[in-house]
Amino acid sequence: MNLPYQCPDCGTELGYEGLCWRCRTAALRRAAAAWTPAEIAAKEQEIIAQIDDVPDDFWYLLCREDSVAPAIPRAALAARTFWPPALYYHAPADVRDGLIAALMETEAAQEANELMMCLGMQGDDRALAALLALERNPRPWRGQLYVNPSVYAQCGGWTFDREGRRRTLNFDTCYPIVHAASAEELDRSPVRIARPREEHCPHCGGRMADMLVLDGRDARLQFLGIDGILTATCCPNCVAYAEPILSRYTLDGGSTVLPYENADPTAYMEELDTIFDNDLILGASPVPRFYGAFFDDVSTLGGFALWEQDWSYTTCPDCGQPMKYLMQIRWNELADYMEGTLYIEFCPTCQVVSMQHQQT
Numbered sequence: 001m002n003l004p005y006q007c008p009d010c011g012t013e014l015g016y017e018g019l020c021w022r023c024r025t026a027a028l029r030r031a032a033a034a035w036t037p038a039e040i041a042a043k044e045q046e047i048i049a050q051i052d053d054v055p056d057d058f059w060y061l062l063c064r065e066d067s068v069a070p071a072i073p074r075a076a077l078a079a080r081t082f083w084p085p086a087l088y089y090h091a092p093a094d095v096r097d098g099l100i101a102a103l104m105e106t107e108a109a110q111e112a113n114e115l116m117m118c119l120g121m122q123g124d125d126r127a128l129a130a131l132l133a134l135e136r137n138p139r140p141w142r143g144q145l146y147v148n149p150s151v152y153a154q155c156g157g158w159t160f161d162r163e164g165r166r167r168t169l170n171f172d173t174c175y176p177i178v179h180a181a182s183a184e185e186l187d188r189s190p191v192r193i194a195r196p197r198e199e200h201c202p203h204c205g206g207r208m209a210d211m212l213v214l215d216g217r218d219a220r221l222q223f224l225g226i227d228g229i230l231t232a233t234c235c236p237n238c239v240a241y242a243e244p245i246l247s248r249y250t251l252d253g254g255s256t257v258l259p260y261e262n263a264d265p266t267a268y269m270e271e272l273d274t275i276f277d278n279d280l281i282l283g284a285s286p287v288p289r290f291y292g293a294f295f296d297d298v299s300t301l302g303g304f305a306l307w308e309q310d311w312s313y314t315t316c317p318d319c320g321q322p323m324k325y326l327m328q329i330r331w332n333e334l335a336d337y338m339e340g341t342l343y344i345e346f347c348p349t350c351q352v353v354s355m356q357h358q359q360t
């Protein structure tokens, strides 16, 4: 295909003049990173003025700050705006109490649904107690929702068990995945994406892949608590149909994929092998935890995911606990024609990795 224009930043062919969507988002994020304190204050006022329909600037703010001014969740609660739930991430106690009161009063399943996500994002012990109380004594609206309050808590990166014990599912630290500037930088990266393996998939015949090879001993990755190498192995073709695919890792770099089924008879396409040519590496510096939670042009490790459908934490087959969210890889960063996101989770205790695909 020959299109008349090219993106001035990356050279992608376009049907219009200007930046491609990816470079445009990156440019706006860079602009947000340069906002002065006065500009940030002005943006916060603009967000509050548009709290009924939260503007993208809220997310650009979260790409540079780990939290927002308490005035924003206060304004959201006053306007009864419960979307997006990240408005309430670690919101102050008065806002939390307002959310709990609204949740205890509501009779509408849809509102309960949103309020539980908001409380998941608020995430403190009172929020946990409120969700636990509703799990033990379900309200009539519970019948119209698919999952328990403890699963709603996962929206905020944590959950609780039957006894009300908290379990953290997300890491506060987040790194972007970036393109290597040189072959040497690529070699040195403690994170490599989509490495080809020798063996082939028993279902589609395609090349198996280590979708992630991560060396937890790198200083940047200490927060993961992995004292060695984590490898996540799957068939990059079948993972879109047989979700999730699980593999076991050993800290010396070993990896074994667990049996999986391919629900789709689609044959492997040779062009999928282009994913192995990527130059993606771990970014040099951390970014805020929501950096990859709204804009879908970047892959991130740690922090929060942008789930293309609902959040979905895999249950560890060994210990029965929900796994910890590790990273998201945008397929189109690996090959232009691909869509959707690969989500990688792991159970550090049992050394099991989950890989699941979602797309809108």
Ligand SMILES: [Zn+2]
Residues within 6 Å of the ligand: 007, 008, 009, 010, 011, 012, 019, 020, 021, 022, 023, 024
């Ligand atoms: Zn571009």
Ligand SMILES: [Zn+2]
Residues within 6 Å of the ligand: 201, 202, 203, 204, 205, 206, 235, 236, 237, 238, 239, 262
């Ligand atoms: Zn396959």
Ligand SMILES: [Zn+2]
Residues within 6 Å of the ligand: 316, 317, 318, 319, 320, 321, 347, 348, 349, 350, 351, 352
């Ligand atoms: Zn486990």
